Structures are given as structure tokens and as C-alpha cells.
Amino acid sequence: MSEPQFVRARSVDHAIDTLKAAGGDGLIVAGGVVVSSLFNQRLASPAVLVDISRIKGLRYIKRTPNGLSIGALATHDDIHRSADVKAVAPLLTEIAEDVSCPRLRNRGTLGGSICTIGGQGDPATGLIALGATMQIKGPGGERTAHIEDFYKDAFEVDLAPDEIVERIDVPAPQTGAxxxxxxxxxxxxxxxxxxxxxxxxxxxxxxxxxxxxxxxxxxxxxxxxxxxxxxxxxxxxxxxxxxxxxxxxxxxxxxxxxxxxxxxxxxxxxxxxxxxxxxxxxxxxxxxx
Amino acid sequence: MSSIDDGEKFALGTEGEQRPWQDAYRALVQSFEAGSGRRYVGHSVPRNDVLYKVRGKAKYAANIALPDMLHGRFVRSTYPYARIKRVDVSKASALPGVRCVLTAADIPDDRLKVGSLVKDTPILAKDLVRHVGEPVVAIAADTLEIAHAAAALVEIDYEPITPVLTPEEALKEDAPRLHPNGNLIANLSNAVGDVDAALARADVVLEDTYTNEPIEHSYLEPQGGISFIDPDGVLTLLVCTQYPHFHHKQLADVTGLPLEKIRVIQTVIGGAFGGKIDVTIECASCLMTLKTRRPVKMLLENEEVFSATTKRHTMKIRHRLGAMKDGRIVALDMDILADGGAYSSYSLIVAGRCVVHAALPYDIANVRARIRTTFTNNMTAGAMRSFGIVKLAFATESQINKLADELGMSPIEVRRINAVETGTKTVTGQILHAVGFKKTLDAIEPIYEERKKALAAGPKKPGVLRGLGLASLGYGIGYSGVRNPSTARIELTEDGIVIANCGTPDIGPGSDTALAQIVGEEAGVNIGRIRVVSGDSTKTDDSGPTSASRTTYFSGNAAMLAGRDFRRQFSDLLAKKLDVTPENIRIDNDQVIVNNKPMRFEDACATLGSDVKQIMAYGVFNPDSELDFVTFKGNPYPTYTYATQLAEIEVDIDTGKIEVPRFWAAHDAGRIVNPMGAEGQIEGGVVMGLGMALWEKICRSDGYIQNPGMRDYLLPGAKDAPTEITTIFIDNEDETGPFGAKGVAEASLIPVPAAVAAALHDAAGIRLNAMPMEAETVVKKLAARKGNKP
Amino acid sequence: MANIDITLNVNGKDHRVAVRSTEMLLEVLRDRLGYVGTNKVCAQGICGACTVIVDGKSTTSCLALAAQFDGARIITVEGLEHDGKLDPLQEAFMKHGAVQCGYCTPGFLMSARAFLNDNPHPTRTEIIDALRGNICRCTGYKKIIDAVEDVAARSAR
The missing domain is CATH 3.30.390.50 (CO dehydrogenase flavoprotein, C-terminal domain)
Structure with a gap:
């Protein structure tokens, strides 16, 4: 019945260091929806919980020359409300407003949803169709992954135990797409x-x-x-x-x-x-x- | 614990806690004081518990904590059928913080078994487990976490036995005997007339088999309660239940305590629907309290609710209907095989009700009905809203709709031709009174005709088929065929609080409010001063459970009589005090009129002072309802409720998905005591019926429930419910009911699946005989139909 | 081990409490702070009975690690009334018969309150959509939707 240690990550690097130190026995918590559900069902017992929800600079949505850049901690609700998303990739707006229900959209994050297939994977389908990429950071530095290549099998994603998804880049669809x-x-x-x-x-x-x-x-x-x-x-x-x-x-x-x-x-x-x-x-x- | 000592309904808090909100409630119901005629009965008076509920102050079992309280938990069987070879609780007992570990070995054999009708259910399994989830060990510990940890340390060795999982298997000659008296829980049949001869000469004979899946009541509040020993040494149980008196008597048997050393108080209950009428935590919790002399709280988890509490019976109904070309139904033959699960629970009542209701609401001369309910190693099947009749209606009403199509008649006309009326003699020989069935058909007919035209003329959505379907019901109010009296006692306090002690608890629909309306109306006092105490086994007489839609009719009649008695006793007492003749005293609109001079009711009470204690008004209602369960002759119910419902659906032909945008429900429930409350019953019942018709099913595999939770048990949400549900109460009055009322709660659900099935046929030309009518089945049937076309 | 210190502002009142890392916000509110008006049912995020408002947004308190909520402003059903005056939604739920057994009621009230704060003049369809994550087994939803619609209609434009 030992409780996992709870670490409030101050930065992405702090989170990565903590995960690394946990040697594969760490679990990232963003909005906490899916992780809580695992605990309620007694399906997870990590040694360390790394809370990334307070890391500054991971919750944003901004326009870039190529389209959109969405921080991993942006919630479904943030995406639903974002004028930028609506302007550049309204498909994501449409998906976000139908993800489970308001009280879960308010907590669930895009990064968490991609990694856990939370929100029943609705957002992932849109990101695949839009050709989005993920910016992932680990002890060895940053890398980029195409979202459709991220999913390996059931409960298996292309993410090392000490890696974190930092942001999702969504290329703007062609005009008139x-x-x-x-x-x-x-x-x-x-x-x-x-x-x-x-x-x-x-x-x-x-x-x-x-x-x-x-x-x-x-x-x-x-x-x-x-x-x-x-x-x-x-x-x-x-x-x-x-x-x-x-x-x-x-x-x-x-x-x-x-x-x-x-x-x-x-x-x-x-x-x-x-x-x-x-x-x-x-x-x-x-x-x- | 002053609230308990004071005898107030525990649920609503102490006297001091209640007072401000009783005043607020009085303000809320002020508008009902004005005007002439009936002030409360027939009006949508707000519920008398609603202020607590909207403020988050209702004392549900989970919300109650007592000092020094232990937390209890069951260790449950992991096999559907197995011999228990060894139960080792030594490690669990040794865990610090564990205060009690109870096994069957701690309970004397003659006290081990309990049950609602038959004592066949062990409090904790001994030697044998008969279903997955059966409690084997109970643990009480300082915290819930410790109780969980201790549960994990219990070692149970099982020797699995091949389980019996269907009634067909249970009936085989060489089937293992699941209980000492064999595998049949019920084997009932009744016949009137000559069914075979009538079928032989019928112009049309329709035969089909109808099935359903197990349903979970899905009340939101899990079963729970707290047992403790009060300062007077009384073993007290606060529990969410439909029937406190049952537990009171049973606990006397289980503990050996005299009845006066036990008290069972219903907490505010978060829904029940028949699912809180049997034993879950009550006995184990009390036994652990007696062992530890400490309060014990036991709450089931949602998963336990789904996997280890009673379910709706599954039935296979073989149905034959014979009719003449003119639409007259001449014969009905019904053979039902039902799965009762591991223990008997309410299976016998369900079976009896099915036999008695075989023909209702139709007048059919030749009827044969047979039901066999068997034990299996599935989760026990028990009471649930309608006691089986929703499945009967699915079969019979579907057959009648088929008959209408076969004969080219309107489904309304076929029903009208065969409808029971006042004076009709039923299959049990009962002469019906106050029958409003045809009026429900009359009410639905113009809507049906109008919508039919609208759908034919309306814009077509590509890929969407629309249809209309209707179904009806007749349903007996109260216990089947046994006397089940209700009583009410009314007391008065010096400051003018009228306490109505009624024996059937409110399980959510608002019956306490209906009873207060009736008392207020009859006694002439403001409803805001009436406090209904309905769930305390020491304050009220055993008036049966709140089930079978019986509270308004049974307890309502008792409350009305008690209100009348109250008025008389009050007048007599005040007359004596003031030295006037009782005839010169009237209570009206919360005023006491003495020699034509009005005085406030509370001033009259103050005048009486401590003499108010002499008022003990009493009402008993004990209608003649008796049935011989061998001959099936007699009057099983004192009255019946009737309805016709109409569903409008849309079928997506590609996905098979069915939407129900509109629904109409025309009910004869007698005079309606509280229209808003009664409407709420119907709207809720309709959506619960749609759940059963379209989505809900407990999935089982080898005796294990596969979907023990709301994630995979598909309950209808706000987006799935009809956008329009229209309730029509037809004008009818039953002079045997309180102010003409009957009952309404269960009726609302009964016709729903059959109405949806009929609408599906109207829309898409396919008939489904199995519930739920899932999208996948619809698509397959549609494909098969296409394939059949030349 | 309850060793994570957090401060929760619940209905305007600050509470310092040490929580375990796997403890849910719902458990802290109910079992430690005594806000038992919020009910626990499914523990899977399906039923919505445990909905509270956190920093203005409806939140599923059974799927919320309390340790993440340090400094949060939380409103529970007990916090809907002010100075003995009920929230218009509470009044409307009473008036429209939107309450039967009442177990889902606090969750519906909080979902509806957060929704109306954000969108005071919704259509009926929008109301139904906003309540999609709350299960009621008694009412069939109609009277709950009526109640929310009534409040929306009465609020000043």
C-alpha cells in the first residue's frame, strides 16, 4: 500500500530528470483524468508521480508561420474556445466540442489525450488527418514524431519512460481544404x-x-x-x-x-x-x- | 444523536436543523394556501425534502459519520459455483487496525440464512458459493484502506464446480441441485377457458418467442448503512432501504435480540427501483457492531452494485395469440422460462404477478399462462420496477401490434375491441372497477393519427426511416394476492407541528410529499407544518415495502383516514378545553374556527398545551386482496392502473441507430395527487424503459458479469432521452383510492419497449423480439430483409 | 502517507490539508473537509455526480488528484447559496420538479451553474449538450432541462 511519491515538476527538464531517476517507475500526470481513473481501478502503482500540470509554458495555443502550435497542457476546452484553432484548423474545434463532456474537457489535456488515448482518441484522429507532429523531449534532447507513427500497439506508444510530449504542431491545411x-x-x-x-x-x-x-x-x-x-x-x-x-x-x-x-x-x-x-x-x- | 432519540426522520436532520427549513418550505408552498377547493391534492406542491436535496444537505447513508466508526467491507466469491475448502482469515485479523473479521463460522447455523420471501441466502457463504460476488467474509477496520488491505489478505480455497448458467440447464434431469429442494423457485400456472380449442378455431394464430437481458437498476446511490448501539442499548441501523420493517424483524432472527432492542431507520435514499428491497449489508454490519460494540459503516462500491446485487430477471416468453378476423382475441397462451439466479429473492412474486397479468389489459376468454423460474449460478434476479410485467408487455403488446398489421386494423382499434372495462371479469374472477383504459386509447388516438400524417407528409431525411408505435398496459397496485395493509398515525406538538408517521418510506419519487398533501387536505392544516416520518421501524407500523406502486394508494388511504381522525380528535380536545360543543369547531385552511371566530392553528395548539399529547390519530387501510395461488382465483389487487404510450422513432438505416425524438404517455392513474411528481415518474420511467429497449444489458460470461460499471453498461443520458415527452393523465377517479388516486410509478416503464418495437416495424418493416434492440441487430435485420426482396 | 500539503479554497473558505498522492479531490472534500453534499457514484468519470466547480470550470472530482489542486478555488453544492439565499438554479430545480432521489442533483447543479456562467442565454439544445456528462436515473432529464432553461430565460440579457 505504499503511496507513490508526488513530485511537482518545475520545468520540463526537472520532470525528465525525475522520470529518469525513477528508472521506468514514474508516471506523468497532466490533467489527471486518466491517471486518476487508473488509481480508482487499482490498475497503477508507480513509485513516482510527476505532476507536469504546473510547468510554465506548456499550456498555450499559438499561430505559427506553418499553422498552429499547441502546448501539451492545452485542454480540450482551451482548444474548443480558441479563435486561432477555429481559424487555422476548425476540424480540431469541431472535435474538441464533442470530446466526452464539459467537465472532462476542462481537465483533459491534448498531450495527455494523445499519450493515453484519452477522450477516446477523438483528438488523435484529427491530428492524424491534419498531419500533425509532436515535439518530444527526453534526456537526450528533443525529437519530432509524426502522430500516426506514435501509436505502436494497444497501450504502447513511441515514448520512452523519461520522455515528455512538449507540444503538437499542426500544419495549416491548404487554403480551401x-x-x-x-x-x-x-x-x-x-x-x-x-x-x-x-x-x-x-x-x-x-x-x-x-x-x-x-x-x-x-x-x-x-x-x-x-x-x-x-x-x-x-x-x-x-x-x-x-x-x-x-x-x-x-x-x-x-x-x-x-x-x-x-x-x-x-x-x-x-x-x-x-x-x-x-x-x-x-x-x-x-x-x- | 438527538435526531434519532427525538424520533424525527433521521434523514432530514435534528429538530433544530429542520426548523428553519420547515419555515422556508412553508414559504415555498404559500401559494397553495389561497383559493378554494382542494389546496394540496391535485396540485404540484414542491417536495418536502427538496430544500435539503438542492442544498446538498440530505443525509444519505454515505454522508453520515459517527464517532469511533469502523469501516466494513466484504470479501466476495470469485467463482460462480464452488465448494469452500478453507477460509483463512488469520493474516487479515492480524493486520493492525482490523477490529472484526466475520465468517459463516461465527454465525449459528439456524441464524445464517436470510431472505425476503424464503430464507435461503446465507449472510456469509458457508461451504458453498452459488454466484460470483457472494459475500464470504466481512471485515471491519479503523479505516476503509485497512479494510481493503485486510480483504486482500483473506485466503479462500475453492473447489470449483461446473456452474449451471441457464434455466434450460437447470431443468435437466441430471442437473446439479443448486438448493436442497431442487432447481425450481417457482412453477406457477393458470388456465381459463379452452385455449387449445380457441386457437384451433381462431382465424389468425401468431406465435413468437420474446427475450430480454438482465438489467441493473442503476440507482445512483450504492447500498450502504451504519449500524451502532444507541445509548439505550438498542441495535440501530441507518440504511438505504425500501423496507425498514423487514430488516427490523430479520435482524431479530439473526441477532437473537428482542424486537424492542432493534431499530431500523431509512436514510434518505438515492434511488431504489426494487434494488434496495433485499439484504445486502444489513446483517453483516449489525453482527460486526454487536461483536465490536462500535458503529460500523458499510458502503458498496459501484462495481459491487453492478456485480453483486440483484438484477432484473431474464425471461424467455413463448407466446401464442389467437384472434378472429374482426379483431377479437380469443386465446392467449404464454409459457415463460425465467432465470432466478442464485437465490430466491422476489422471484416468486415476479412469477405470481406474471400469471395474474397474463391477459391484462384485455378481456380474453381463453388464457393459459405458465411460468417456471429456476435457480442458476448467475447473480440473483430480484424485484425491479414492474416485477416482470415489462417483459410480458413486450411480448403481448408486440403480438397485438402484429395482429393489427395482420388484420389491417389500427393498433388502437384492436386494443379497443379487446379492452377491459369497468365490470370486466379477469382471469382470476375479479370484477374490475374504475377502469380508464379505453380513455387512454382515446387520448392517444388523435395524436397517433396526426403524427402519422405528419410523418407521411414531412420532409424525408436521407437514410433515415421514421415510425410510430404504441403499446398499452394494465397493472395491479400493491402486493399480489395477499393482504398488505398500511397504517398512519398522526401526532401533534405544542408548537403546531403535525407529525405523520406512515409506514412506507419515500424511496425517491416523493411519496412523503404526496402523503403530506393528503394529510394536509384531510386535516385542514398547512402542509408546511406536516412532517412525515416514514422510514423508522419503531415509529411506524409495518406497512409493507415501498414497492409495486402501492404507497399513494395504500399509505395514502391510511393517511387520509388518519387525517380525518386527527381532525375529529383535535376538535374534541379543543372543545373540551374551551368548553364548547365539538360541532362548533372546524379546522379550515390552517385556521381553527371556534364559534365562527378564527384562530391561528398554532394558537389553538398553544391553548391545548401539553394536552396535544393526547392526540393519537390513526388510520388503517386493509383492502380485501386475496388470491389462491393454486386455483388463481380471487382479487389479487384492490385496483389497477392503465396506460397507452406512443413512441416516434427515427432509424438510421446505415448504422441501425434508433433515436426517439418524441414520446407520449396517456395514463389512467386515478386522480393525480401531485401532477408534477406524477409526470416526473412517467418521464423517468419512459427513459428507463428506453434504456431497456435500446441499450442496457448486463453482459455475462460463464457466470461472470463483464460490464460491472457505468462505462460499459449503457445508461441513457440527456442527449439520448426524447426531446419531447408528453404526459397525459386521463380524467378518472377511483373511489377506493385516497381522493380518487391509484398509483403510477411502475406503469410508466412497462409499455415502452413494445412501443419502440412497434415503431421500428412501422419505420423499417422489421420486428425484433429480443431486448435490447441494438443497432447491430437492426442493421442485420435490414440487410436480411433487403436480401429477401426479389 | 498524507504528506502533500495543499491549500484549497472551498466555497470561500481556505483549508490547509495534507493529502496522499493518490487521493482524489472528491475524497478530500467529503472525508476530510466535510463537504458531503458532493456524491460519489461511479468513480470512472461517467456519471457526473461528483461534479464541482474548480476555478470557474466544472470538474470531475472523482478523477482529480487532490495534490494537483493546491491553491484552487472550489465551489461545491454547499457553496451555491449566498446569505441564506438559494441560487436561482436551486430554486428552479425545486419549482420544476427536477429533483427526485436527489443523488445526482448536486452534480447537475454544478454542471449547470458552470455552464450558465459561461453561456447565460443558451438554447435548449445547448443545455442538453452541456448536461451530457451527468446521469439521472429518476427524472428522464426533462424537468432538469426545463429548470435550467427557466433560469436562462430569467437571467438579464
Whole structure:
């Protein structure tokens, strides 16, 4: 019943040093939502808890020449309210306002959500579709990782025990790019079993980036499906063919709510709806920045 | 502990704590004092506990702490069926801070078993565990953390036995006997007329099988309570329960204490729905208090609520309905196989209710109903809102909707042709009175016709199908077929507080308020001065549990009679004091009129001084409800409530997802005592019914519950509920009820799944016979239907 | 070991308390500071019964490590009333019959209060969306939504 030591990190380097000293037995706490849930279920017993929530300069959203830079501690609520996000990557605004519920959006951070697939991975799908990168810092210095490469397997991410995600860089989509987010679950909110799809499409034609969650062990980017759609006419996509390719790229597992087959079925429906919404949006908005 | 000694309802705090808020409540209900006619009954009077609840001051069990209190916890079975080879608590007992470790070995055999109807449930398992989560050891320690740690140190060796997991297996000749008397908990049947002959000559015979999944009540407040020994040596239990008197008597058996050395007080209860009527922590907590002589608090965790408290029965209902071309139903044949789980709980009551309700709300000449409920090694099935009738309605109402389609008739017309009416003789031979069923059909019909047109004409959303469906119910109020009287006693304090001691506790719906309305109306006093004491086993008579929608009707009648008696006793006493004739004294609108001169009620009380103690007004309501459970003849219930409900749904043909944007519920609940409260019952019941119809299911695998929590047990949220729920109370009065009232709480849920199923058929042409009607099933059925098309 | 010193301002009052590293804000509020009006139900962040307002935002106190909240300004249901005067939401919940068993009520009140502070004139749809993270098993939500809508309609524009 020994309690983990609680360390309030003063800086990113302090956090990294503390994690390093913990020798793999440290756990980062940002908003604390997922970590608390683990404790409540008695599923975690680290030696050290490293609270990064008070590190100055990790909670921000700013515009950069290339797009957006979002500090790891920015909450879903921050993102939802940000005029900059809305201007540069409104897809993230749309996703943020549908992440679980207000009281959890207020605490849950973007960095935490990426690392733990918190918020059921909704934000990760958008970041994948937008081609975001993560700035990660560890004892050996900083490195950049593409978010779609970050997820290795269930509960396995490309992050060493003494590394920290500092920020997420979101490149601005091309002017006139079309986007949409689609979430399919048994209810209208608060589902853990759900299929989520984000798409960002080129201003014209059918060039597309797709981020999905709920269809594999972790958020993923179905590249072959993207490539196939890109060869098709945006107005007449052959969804049967797309479905076949998509099926080869996803590996959903049945759970208490949906069977594997049904998840496969919904994955294609979700993708189709996201694409149709994206295309419809371009009509109604006449393309947007 | 002055609040307990004073005999106030513990839940609301001490006299001193209550007074300012009683004044505030009085201000809140001021608007009801003006005007003529009935002041309270029939009006939406705010709840008399609401000031506590909105301020976070309600004393739920979890919120009560006593000095020197220990924290209790169970160690539970990890097998569905196993012999206990060894229980070693030595390490747990040795842990510092552990004050009591209780096992079955500490309880004499003749006191070990308890139960609501049959004493077959061990307080702590001995030799054998019959379900996952069955308590084996109870621990009390200085802190909850220590209790948890000690629980982890308990060593139990099990020898697993192959579990029996379905009623079909339980009924096999070579099935292991789960209980000494075999595997059947209930085997009841009744027949009237000649069903086979009627089916043979029927123009249409519809046959189908209907099933459901186990449901968790999902009251938000987990079971909990605190036991302690009061300064007079009385073993006292504060507990969230639907039935304090049951625990009082049972604790006498379990502890060997005389009845007067026990007291059970209901705490403010955070929802129940039938799930707080059996034993959970009560016996273990009290036994540990007796051992340690210290207060013990036991609270279940949410996971325990889901994995180790009673569930709604699963039933497989084979249903045959025979009808003539003109819509007359001539035969109904129903055979039910139900899973009662590990212990008997309320299975017998559920079974009895199913047999009695087989035909309701229809007048069918030839009816055969049979139910067999078996033990299994699943979690015990028990009471839950409607006692099984929601599943019966799913079957019967679905069949009737099918019949309407088959005959090309309106579902309303088919029901009207077969509806029970005042004077109809039921399958038990009871002659019904005050039946408002047809009026509920009349109320729904114009809405149904209008919405049908609107949907046909309305804009079509691509990929979305819309439909309407309706279903009805008839439901008996109170215990099935046994006398279940309620009483009320009214006392008065010198400063004018009217204390109404009523035997059935408020479990959330606001029955204490309804009872205060009735007392206030009948006694002529302001509702703000009435304090209802309803959950204290020493202050009230055993008036049965708060269940079966019976409180307004049973305790309401008792309260009305007591209010009448109060008025008489008060007038007599004051007349004597003032030396006037009692006829010249009236109580009206919180004033006492003596020889045409009004005086304030509290001044009259002050005049009486300590003489007020002589007032002991009493009311008892004990209707003739008796049924022979062999012949199934008699009057099982004193009255019945009826309803027709209409669901409007939208089906997403790609995802199979069903939305229910609109819902209408027309109810005959007699005169409504509190419209706002009754509406609240219906709205809540409708959404609970939708949960059962569309999402909720306890998933089981090999006797283990797979989704023991709200993460994977899908409860409807605000975004899933209909945006419009319209309640219609039809004008009807039952002269046997208090001010014409019947009851409403359970009825609201019963027709919902069948109405949704009908709407699904209307929208998409598919029929589902299994609840929940999940998206995946809808998509599969739609695909199959497409495939069938040429 | 409770060895992390924090100061919590709860309903305007400062409390110094030493907490364990894995202790939840909910436990500290209830078990140590006596603010038992906030109820614990699911401990998984699903039901919303434990919602309190932290620094102006609704927060799930069962999924909040107390140690992270040093210096936080917290409002619980007990802090909704001022000088014996109830919050308009409390009044509306009473008037509209939005309370039955009452166990979810404090959570709904706090979610709704934080929401209305941020968006005083919402549409009914926005209200429903704001309450998506609170479960009620008794009322079917209608009267709760009515109550919040009533307060929104009455507040000055």
C-alpha cells in the first residue's frame, strides 16, 4: 500500500530528470483524468508521480508561420474556445466540442489525450488527418514524431519512460481544404465503444488524409485507403472498393457493445459520412481557409 | 444523536436543523394556501425534502459519520459455483487496525440464512458459493484502506464446480441441485377457458418467442448503512432501504435480540427501483457492531452494485395469440422460462404477478399462462420496477401490434375491441372497477393519427426511416394476492407541528410529499407544518415495502383516514378545553374556527398545551386482496392502473441507430395527487424503459458479469432521452383510492419497449423480439430483409 | 502517507490539508473537509455526480488528484447559496420538479451553474449538450432541462 511519491515538476527538464531517476517507475500526470481513473481501478502503482500540470509554458495555443502550435497542457476546452484553432484548423474545434463532456474537457489535456488515448482518441484522429507532429523531449534532447507513427500497439506508444510530449504542431491545411469529423457510437455521448473518423481533403479532387480510432488497437491512418480514394473522382467514389481496402487496413476487436464485423461495417459508414460531409462543406462554404 | 432519540426522520436532520427549513418550505408552498377547493391534492406542491436535496444537505447513508466508526467491507466469491475448502482469515485479523473479521463460522447455523420471501441466502457463504460476488467474509477496520488491505489478505480455497448458467440447464434431469429442494423457485400456472380449442378455431394464430437481458437498476446511490448501539442499548441501523420493517424483524432472527432492542431507520435514499428491497449489508454490519460494540459503516462500491446485487430477471416468453378476423382475441397462451439466479429473492412474486397479468389489459376468454423460474449460478434476479410485467408487455403488446398489421386494423382499434372495462371479469374472477383504459386509447388516438400524417407528409431525411408505435398496459397496485395493509398515525406538538408517521418510506419519487398533501387536505392544516416520518421501524407500523406502486394508494388511504381522525380528535380536545360543543369547531385552511371566530392553528395548539399529547390519530387501510395461488382465483389487487404510450422513432438505416425524438404517455392513474411528481415518474420511467429497449444489458460470461460499471453498461443520458415527452393523465377517479388516486410509478416503464418495437416495424418493416434492440441487430435485420426482396 | 500539503479554497473558505498522492479531490472534500453534499457514484468519470466547480470550470472530482489542486478555488453544492439565499438554479430545480432521489442533483447543479456562467442565454439544445456528462436515473432529464432553461430565460440579457 505504499503511496507513490508526488513530485511537482518545475520545468520540463526537472520532470525528465525525475522520470529518469525513477528508472521506468514514474508516471506523468497532466490533467489527471486518466491517471486518476487508473488509481480508482487499482490498475497503477508507480513509485513516482510527476505532476507536469504546473510547468510554465506548456499550456498555450499559438499561430505559427506553418499553422498552429499547441502546448501539451492545452485542454480540450482551451482548444474548443480558441479563435486561432477555429481559424487555422476548425476540424480540431469541431472535435474538441464533442470530446466526452464539459467537465472532462476542462481537465483533459491534448498531450495527455494523445499519450493515453484519452477522450477516446477523438483528438488523435484529427491530428492524424491534419498531419500533425509532436515535439518530444527526453534526456537526450528533443525529437519530432509524426502522430500516426506514435501509436505502436494497444497501450504502447513511441515514448520512452523519461520522455515528455512538449507540444503538437499542426500544419495549416491548404487554403480551401475540406474536412469533417464523424463519430458513431450506440448513444449520443459518453461512449467508450465508438468509431471515429477525421478526414482532411485537398481543396479540389480527392486527395485525402484519414485518421481513425476504434477500428484497431490504437488510432491509425489507413494509407492504402487514402491512396485509393485519391485515384477516384470525388463525386463518384466507389465505396465498395474503398471498403475492401479499408478492411485490409483495420483490425477492430469485438467488445461488449459491437462485434468485430459491425465495427468494420461502421468504419466504412463513418469514413463515407466524413468524406460526404467534407465535400458538402466545401459546397456550402465555398471552401474555407 | 438527538435526531434519532427525538424520533424525527433521521434523514432530514435534528429538530433544530429542520426548523428553519420547515419555515422556508412553508414559504415555498404559500401559494397553495389561497383559493378554494382542494389546496394540496391535485396540485404540484414542491417536495418536502427538496430544500435539503438542492442544498446538498440530505443525509444519505454515505454522508453520515459517527464517532469511533469502523469501516466494513466484504470479501466476495470469485467463482460462480464452488465448494469452500478453507477460509483463512488469520493474516487479515492480524493486520493492525482490523477490529472484526466475520465468517459463516461465527454465525449459528439456524441464524445464517436470510431472505425476503424464503430464507435461503446465507449472510456469509458457508461451504458453498452459488454466484460470483457472494459475500464470504466481512471485515471491519479503523479505516476503509485497512479494510481493503485486510480483504486482500483473506485466503479462500475453492473447489470449483461446473456452474449451471441457464434455466434450460437447470431443468435437466441430471442437473446439479443448486438448493436442497431442487432447481425450481417457482412453477406457477393458470388456465381459463379452452385455449387449445380457441386457437384451433381462431382465424389468425401468431406465435413468437420474446427475450430480454438482465438489467441493473442503476440507482445512483450504492447500498450502504451504519449500524451502532444507541445509548439505550438498542441495535440501530441507518440504511438505504425500501423496507425498514423487514430488516427490523430479520435482524431479530439473526441477532437473537428482542424486537424492542432493534431499530431500523431509512436514510434518505438515492434511488431504489426494487434494488434496495433485499439484504445486502444489513446483517453483516449489525453482527460486526454487536461483536465490536462500535458503529460500523458499510458502503458498496459501484462495481459491487453492478456485480453483486440483484438484477432484473431474464425471461424467455413463448407466446401464442389467437384472434378472429374482426379483431377479437380469443386465446392467449404464454409459457415463460425465467432465470432466478442464485437465490430466491422476489422471484416468486415476479412469477405470481406474471400469471395474474397474463391477459391484462384485455378481456380474453381463453388464457393459459405458465411460468417456471429456476435457480442458476448467475447473480440473483430480484424485484425491479414492474416485477416482470415489462417483459410480458413486450411480448403481448408486440403480438397485438402484429395482429393489427395482420388484420389491417389500427393498433388502437384492436386494443379497443379487446379492452377491459369497468365490470370486466379477469382471469382470476375479479370484477374490475374504475377502469380508464379505453380513455387512454382515446387520448392517444388523435395524436397517433396526426403524427402519422405528419410523418407521411414531412420532409424525408436521407437514410433515415421514421415510425410510430404504441403499446398499452394494465397493472395491479400493491402486493399480489395477499393482504398488505398500511397504517398512519398522526401526532401533534405544542408548537403546531403535525407529525405523520406512515409506514412506507419515500424511496425517491416523493411519496412523503404526496402523503403530506393528503394529510394536509384531510386535516385542514398547512402542509408546511406536516412532517412525515416514514422510514423508522419503531415509529411506524409495518406497512409493507415501498414497492409495486402501492404507497399513494395504500399509505395514502391510511393517511387520509388518519387525517380525518386527527381532525375529529383535535376538535374534541379543543372543545373540551374551551368548553364548547365539538360541532362548533372546524379546522379550515390552517385556521381553527371556534364559534365562527378564527384562530391561528398554532394558537389553538398553544391553548391545548401539553394536552396535544393526547392526540393519537390513526388510520388503517386493509383492502380485501386475496388470491389462491393454486386455483388463481380471487382479487389479487384492490385496483389497477392503465396506460397507452406512443413512441416516434427515427432509424438510421446505415448504422441501425434508433433515436426517439418524441414520446407520449396517456395514463389512467386515478386522480393525480401531485401532477408534477406524477409526470416526473412517467418521464423517468419512459427513459428507463428506453434504456431497456435500446441499450442496457448486463453482459455475462460463464457466470461472470463483464460490464460491472457505468462505462460499459449503457445508461441513457440527456442527449439520448426524447426531446419531447408528453404526459397525459386521463380524467378518472377511483373511489377506493385516497381522493380518487391509484398509483403510477411502475406503469410508466412497462409499455415502452413494445412501443419502440412497434415503431421500428412501422419505420423499417422489421420486428425484433429480443431486448435490447441494438443497432447491430437492426442493421442485420435490414440487410436480411433487403436480401429477401426479389 | 498524507504528506502533500495543499491549500484549497472551498466555497470561500481556505483549508490547509495534507493529502496522499493518490487521493482524489472528491475524497478530500467529503472525508476530510466535510463537504458531503458532493456524491460519489461511479468513480470512472461517467456519471457526473461528483461534479464541482474548480476555478470557474466544472470538474470531475472523482478523477482529480487532490495534490494537483493546491491553491484552487472550489465551489461545491454547499457553496451555491449566498446569505441564506438559494441560487436561482436551486430554486428552479425545486419549482420544476427536477429533483427526485436527489443523488445526482448536486452534480447537475454544478454542471449547470458552470455552464450558465459561461453561456447565460443558451438554447435548449445547448443545455442538453452541456448536461451530457451527468446521469439521472429518476427524472428522464426533462424537468432538469426545463429548470435550467427557466433560469436562462430569467437571467438579464
Amino acid at each position: 475540406r474536412f469533417a469529423f464523424c463519430k458513431l457510437g450506440p448513444r449520443n455521448a459518453m461512449d467508450f465503444t465508438q468509431i471515429t473518423v477525421s478526414v482532411v481533403m485537398a481543396p479540389t479532387g480527392s486527395g485525402i488524409r484519414i485518421g481513425m480510432n476504434g477500428v484497431a488497437n490504437a488510432p491509425n491512418r489507413p494509407r492504402a485507403t487514402e491512396a485509393l480514394i485519391a485515384t477516384m473522382n470525388a463525386g463518384s467514389i466507389n465505396w465498395t472498393a474503398v471498403g475492401k481496402t479499408l478492411n485490409g487496413e483495420i483490425s477492430p476487436q469485438g467488445d461488449l457493445v459491437y462485434s468485430e464485423d459491425f465495427k468494420r461495417h461502421l468504419a466504412l459508414i463513418g469514413l463515407r459520412r466524413a468524406v460526404e460531409r467534407a465535400l458538402a462543406r466545401s459546397k456550402e462554404a465555398g471552401g474555407r481557409a
